[in-house]
Amino acid sequence: MATLLTDASRRLERAAQYVPISDDATERLKFPKASLKVAIPVRMDDGSLRVFEGYRVRYDDTRGPTKGGIRFHPGVSLDEVQSLAFWMTFKCAAVNLPFGGAKGGITLNPKALSRLELERLSRGYINAIAPFIGPDLDVPAPDMYTNPMIMGWMMDQYSIINGRRSPAVITGKPVSMGGSRGRDTATGRGAFFVIQAMMAQLGKSPEAMTVAVQGFGNAGSVVARQLFEAGYKVVAVSDSKGGVYNAGGLHIPDIQQFKQTHHAMKDVYCKDTVCNVASHDTLTNEDILALDVDILIPAALENQITAQNAASVQARYIFEVANGPVTADADEILDKKGVSVFPDILVNAGGVMVSHFEWVQNRSGLYWTLEKVDSELRSRITQEAAVIWQIANSKAVSFRTAAYIHALSRIGEALNDRGTRDYYLQ
Ligand code: NAD
Secondary structure, X not given: OOOHHXXXXXXXXXXXXXXXXXXXXXXXXXXXXXXXXXXXXXXXXXXXXXEEEEEEEEEEOOOOOEEEEEEEEOOOOHHHHHHHHHHHHHHHHHOOOOOEEXXXXXXXXXXXXXXXXXXXXXXXXHHHHHHHOEOOOEEEEEOOOOOHHHHHHHHHHHHHHHOOOOHHHOOOOOHHHOOOOOOOOXXXXXXXXXXXXXXXXXXXXXXXXXXXXXXXXXXXXXXXXXXXXXXXXXEEEEEOOEEXXXXXXXXXXXXXXXXXXXXXXXXXXXXXXXXXXXXXXXXXXXHHHOOOOOEEEEOXXXXXXXXXXXXXXXXXXXXXXXXXXXXXXXXXXXXHHOXXXXXXXXXXXXXXXXXXXXXXXXXXXXXXXXXXXXXXXXXXXXXXXXXXXXXXXXXXXXXXHHHHHHHHHHHHHHHHHOOOHHHHOO
């Protein structure tokens, strides 16, 4: 069975046909540069000791220090972390950030830990990976089930280990600890700018478009809210416990409010579900993927649309807010059905773009206004979306292949400009 990483490599090979890049370079890019697996002992509240397994993968640093989030989830594995690190390499290049790609994670159910246990785990993870990260080496950030509070603990721990304040080692921190304004909503906001840009190219007006969003977390809830405010009809949203549907359109601010009120943030993670909101029908996470809508936004986990269920997708456009929600096999089925898939490495790049702004602010010591963050994000991501649109149309390839061509051209250029050391020193 294909691993996530071999799936990712297929996309690389497809794009490599269109880019003047050597076979050596393509082969090198199929393998992560370094993968670290660590054991993290944690003293639990009841006095017992539990050992968690964690990973950090630095995939490729040709274009700069590596960059990528840290995920706390029961499904975290080395294969998953390597694939996510691969995607980060291409995402950073696709939107022209001076970073390579990385990713990290710990295999656990974070909802089962108390806040103090989570803090000890987060600090323990940094103790284990500290030599592997750094402002000029590898810069982590939040991902699924990690948040600014956890990034703050991690930055603090790294600073203790190194005996100096190092805010630029990690992004997505609370603003009080050197975080950037606008980082919390950046992924959803960036996805919204990409959707707007693509709908403008397609000549579609928001009012005419129905939308379903799978995953109502940091990324999914923000994009749903932005679309709602711009006049799109968001008819379905879901979280891990199921979804809600209303053919006339859902009132997204009310649902967000509901999630926040029932979100026991004091326990770090929400305990409630959007399914409890009134005036709706409920639906499962499988149903939401097959809804008859114009735009489908998977914003939860990878591998949601596969060869098994791709044929049942009725949406005309898929915007990948999650990383890797559509498998390579499903891509082919969707392509034949005429479904346009706008890829993760463009659509959800707003998060890493504002992470880059945060890293720049930490290094300069000069902090930006929300307006400046937002206008930089809007102009940069819209510009990259326009280039990817143009590549897809001029080469008659999918938007995914176009995004990979765009990214690979930049990585290839950096590899060429670096000279011959890769040829002789492997
Ligand atoms: P999050 O933890 O804030 O939210 C995840 C959401 O998905 C929650 O609502 C959860 O209930 C839901 N969910 C979990 N399992 C599900 C399932 N099986 N079916 C439906 N919903 C499910 O996470 P997030 O930060 O919003 O990340 C979501 C996705 O977006 C991930 O793939 C992540 O890699 C990607 N992403 C996030 C960012 C970011 O800045 N937050 C940046 C880039 C990419």
